[in-house]
Amino acid sequence: MDKWFKRNGQHMAIIGIFLIVCFFYFTPAFSGKTLGQSDVVGAQSTQKEINDYREKGQTILWTNQIFGGMPAYQIWAPYPNNITTWVVKAVKTVLPNPVDTVLILLLGTYLLLNVLKVKPWLAGAGAIAFTFSSYNIILLTAGHSNQAFAIAFFAPVIAGIILTFRGKYLTGAALTALFLAMEIRANHIQMTYYLMLALLILLGIELYHAFKGKTMPAFVKSVTYLAAALVLAVLVNISMLWSNAEYAKDSYRGKSNLTKNAKEPKNGLDKDYAYEWSQGVGECFTFLIPNAYGGGNGTETLDKTSATAKVFLNKNVAEEQAVNYAQQLSNFPGLSLYWGNKPGTAGPFYFGAVICFLFVLGLIIVRNRLKWWLLATVLLTMLLSFGKNLPFLSDLFFNYFPLYNKFRAVESILAVASLCFPILAVLAIQELSDNPDKAAIFKKLKIAFFIVGGITLLMIAIPDALLNFRSDDQAAGVSNLTQALQGDSNMAQSIASALREDRISLERTDAIRTLIFVVVAFGLLWAFVKQKINLTVMSIGLFALVLVDMWQIDKRYLKDANFQDKVDADAAVKPREVDSFIMRDNDPDFRVFDASANIKFDVFNPFFHKSVSGYSAARLKRFDELIDNQFSKSINHDVLDMLNTKYIITTDPKTQQASMQVNHTACGNAWFVKNIRFADNADQEMQAISSFSPKDEAIVDKQYTKMIDTKPTAFDAAAKITLTNYNPDHMTYESTSGTPQVAVFSEIYYDKGWTMLIDGKESPYFRSDYVLRAASIPVGNHKIEFVFHPASYYTGETISLIGSILLLLALGGAIYIGVKKQPELAVK
Template identity: 65%
Template sequence: MNNWFKRNGIHFAIAAIFLVICFIFLTPAFQGKTLGGNDVTRAQSTQKEINEYKAKDTTILWTNQIYGGMPTYQVWAPYKANLTSWIVTGINYTFPTPVGTVLLFLLGTYFLFIVLKVNPWLAAAGAVAFAFSSYNIILLTAGHANQAFAIAFFGPILAGIILTLRGKHLLGFSVTALFLALEIRANHVQMTYYLMLALLIMVGIELYHAIKNKTLNDFLKSLGYIAAAVVLSVAVNASILWSTADYGNETIRGKSNLTQHTTEPSNGLPKDYAYEWSQGVGECITFLIPNAYGGGEQGSTDPDSHVIKALNATGADPNQVTGISANYLPLYWGNKPFTAGPFYFGAVICLLFVWGLMIVKNRIKWWLLGAVVLTMLLSFGRNWPFVSDLFFNYFPLYNKFRAVESILAVAGFCFPILAVLAVNEAIVNEDKANLFKKLKIAFYITGGIVLIVAAVPSLLLSFSVSEQQAGVIAQIGQALKTDSSAITRALIADRESIAQADAIRSLIFIAIAFGIAWAFLKKKINPTVASLAFLALILVDLWGIDKRYLNHDSFAPKQDNETPQPREVDQFIMKDKDPDFRVFDVTQSIKGDGLTPFFYKSLGGYSAARLKRWEELVDNQLSKSINQDVLDMMNVKYIINADPKTQNVGMQVNQTACGHAWFVKSIKYADNADQEMVAISSFTPKDEAIVDKQYKSVIDEKTLGAGAGEGKIELTSYSPDHMIYKSGSTASQIAVFSEVYYNKGWKMYIDGVEKPYFRADYLLRAAQIPVGNHTIEFKFEPASYYTGEKISLAGSILLVLALGGAAYTENKKKAPAAKPADKKKA
């Protein structure tokens, strides 16, 4: 055991250094503070009802807190039979958020570089380069925790695949299965998909070399182990994947129900929506110069900036000037709607990456280059759609994802790998003269670009003002009674200024990196010193940029981030003890309402996994004008609005809300979804139900007696995934429930016996209730979760056995053979 610690002492030392880096970089997290990004707070509102039941040690798989109701799969679900759930829980309990994620970035990538046989200090430099790439840090600031968590496993997954391809089949299989299972558990399918897309290129390259070198049998054997690892990781996550697949088909990513009353595609996301956040072709210069495109969406607050000087010249109040500059005159000038910050891979990393393209002999270089080129082309989206459109139209599942720029997370992973391999090649390659020649070329390329931007920025960059920005500037000029063109010129000057400043900054880092490489190639420093120097330089480079987006001001005391302060109307509505009514807040975006669900169940909400039928209902009945009948049928009890003149927030009680459930007098059949949508545009939900004709077989019209609409049905017990009603009537009647219809798990029981139910009014549940007094229960019992959990348990057991077997086998290989003398003594 002591020998094991000695052999691995340097790895423990580096892990300790990583922890120190995290402590310094994320000090407020260790002080009990949390990140308070906009997406963080909106996510908390989505989880409000889930957390209330978690506090009671109760798990719910359905929540009515947002969008009228939806499964919790894409919000939070326990998945207790899944081994990786316990690993994730252990990480979250051990380290404050987001320290655990940053450590995973560092340790996972470090492991990859060790597998690639890089010396530990150089491996640490590569791990820092990936972990502190600006996009990863910005994700943490914005609250995209699952996405960052998924990206953190890129390194160890690749490490497992490389081990398998090298012939270490059991170890590679186990490592790949474990970290791919954790990747899937992160529940960010988009990032997992992008990684798999890039790995397909690797498989193709390896296949080519296997055929060329006549080692196809060995390759196919390794590929079989990798495939088995994929199958096992899928089994471990069976409940997650099955539930997501079931639900995904019913969301905005699924097939459209409408053909005439929709502008959406028949399947997948609308292209404009998917491409909304597309990387500008020229914007890739930010890999090297972070503020070349202005950085984030915030404007300048520097009193010496051109904009603030121009605004001050108008005689406006200084505080007003700072607010106008910061909030209405963004320094970012790309064509994304807005951005939190750039994809900055690091000036040092870019220099070494270009060097690596020329000197690295390992064929992994071609995979890295291919992955970078493909991800860049796909990230351009609407800005250069030729490749992106091919994938969007023809590649399976690609059209399910939005914000195509996020695929650059894969490029951000590839850049440090090739950069580190370049330094490693310089260490092992004896032809130092040729290496230095190629280093100078890399220096001329990267240094030349930044020198041009530093000297003549307008030669490569336009710093243009968009039409929308020009309109805002015109309004500011009019309000301040000044020439708006002066503000425009000042804004462009500020954009040029920060681009020049960052170009000079990058040039300095490139020059220092060149100096370190030169010193090593000229044998003035040894490999360890060079590796440590690169580690320090990369950390300083990325640290300085990351602190623009994640700093002490990004954190707040935990209680301040948990719940916003209720307004006066919120305080009034919260006095209502009804367990299941809805609120429609007109002052909020219904599809992005992160405020209302903090306090009560909302017709709106915040989630990218909205049900397609809800989306279609909102687009057709509540967007252009508000259909009161739809509010009534959704049991919207309170409507929050704002006075158009004073903007004071007020509230009105909806006296015509239908309640939790009601008997209707008549049924009107529709041939399809289009007819249903037209029918609910003007109807009386309390009296009639609009039903698709496909459900005719579920309704026994012969037994529907006289006095339809009479009788009583009321909610007597409420839990989001288990509702109990009591009914009493003198005839068999149709009841409509103000609950969202979702047939992938909801079951209805009448007096304990399961009975069929159907959809009514486009989105709600309905059922035929027999004459007399009855107890009606709706229970959410999805097979995708409960059966999936059994499969997950079996998969988890197999994964533990595989990991144990791999550890035993590797330990046995490393155990020293007994000496002859020792055998005699024995």
């Protein structure tokens, strides 16, 4: 045991420091406070019905709370047979949010760098650099926990793969399977996709060297083990993956049903929407100088010493009012401190002054073939992050690479680059310490210093010669500001010029700061090369320097003030008087339409009602098309009726007083129709529901002709169909009619998992009125049920259990072999 502690003492000390860093940076989290409350509250609104049933001890896989209805596993679903579910629960039980994610980031990166045989203190510095790269911290601040959690497993997945390629086949494959399973479980496909791009480059480089070094048998063996690990990770998550893949075709990101009046392309996202958050080419200066582009919206404020405030002060405006005016300029387009061409940003991608310097050094001195993988990955991710600013390459991926057109905010691919930078940085220090030719290494060190230091000096001396510090839409902002200043264009121009001065001042201040960190880092390396200090002192010095560097910048975006007391959504969101009135209605299944709400971004109404609106990035494509075509220009009352919209809320624009009216023409939960009108395609179907009588006729695509008896049948005016039992994924109706009838159900059509039973026997149903369900009901009295029991989830859970058991066996086997080999190593 003493030998174990002696052998691992440094590792334990560094892990202890990680814990101390987490405690001091995230102190409020340990006292019960949390981040991202607006996102949490928004999520709780979409989960309202799901959570209500969970409190009753019941899991539902369909919810009618938003957009008329959609699968619940796109919002929340349990995966009890997935071992990673229990790992996540254990981590979140022990550690508060976001400390759990931060610690995984730290430990995962530390593991990777140790696998790369980096000295412990250097590995610790690299772990700090990646974990506290500004993008990760900004994600945590915004409450994007799934995305940050997915990024946290980048490093350990790579660690497992590298171990496998180094000949530790079972251990490497088992760890790869575990960490890849966790990566997939984070359920952020975009981040996982970006990681896969980097891994494909790594695979290509390993293949090249295997072919060149004539070690193809070992390469094939490694790839075989890794393929098995991939299969195992997929099996563990098959329930989630199968459900998502099945739903994706019908989701907002799937293929368009319309050929006319379609706001989205035939497949994938609209390109402008996908590219909306594209990294500006010049914005890459922020890797080194965080405020090169003005920082983020709202992260920097203009005080009384700013040039902008002085413009108002020179007009004899009171100091407090002048500062207030200056800070309100961000309300005008192009007049915020951030001047890039994104619609807005919470902050820049800052990789660290020290890390950027060491990265350049790594490009010069590192001989490890991983350098070429890291460089290729950085170049690819940077180029793809440019999006609309480099359309040739971006369009190539968007149009031809599978799934790529499903993702938006392409700048987020830089999360991969933010890992590559510190890896190469610490490999550079490792190379510097291992290379005996200190004279040659010092020359290369000076070259790196002159490159990075020179760029920084230029950004201090003549920043406006390299960057223009004007936003693309500044002219529009000046025009709007002129109107606000009652036509005083000279004043508006003076303010815009002063704002540019403030942007330059922010950049210059950060450039000076960067230069100081680069000089200190160079000084540490100089002292080591000249044998003034030993490796341990130099490594600890770099660890501390990187920590101070990243900490200072991150505190601009995640301060103690960002933490709040945990909010109970029921307490945080208060119902209006009209909401309270509607909630007294005991009808279990009707919808509410709030005409004043943004239909696609409504996180308020679903707290209280089953709503026509809502918020979900994975809403059904057909319902999204319904909104675009029937609600964007004017509200189609016929569509509200068919959606059983019982109450309509309006808000007085002047008083903001909400009022409500009962919609007496709402069709109800289900009804029999007199006529069927067939449409040739989705376009005709959409056109037909633009003006029709939903209570009397159903608009049906001709593909369902065989499910309907088209022979003339007398309409039974006395026939009835009523909802007798409501459960979101098990609806029960009773019908009575003297002749066969066609019933329309005011429930959203989704053909994957829903089964209709008539008197316990499965019967066909079809789509009606573009988004609803309909069915032919025989004469007589019948019990009709709609049951949602998707095989993708339930069968997937069985497969997931098998995968979880196999993963445990693989990990157990790796541990057993590792323990068994240790005595042999001791004897040798």
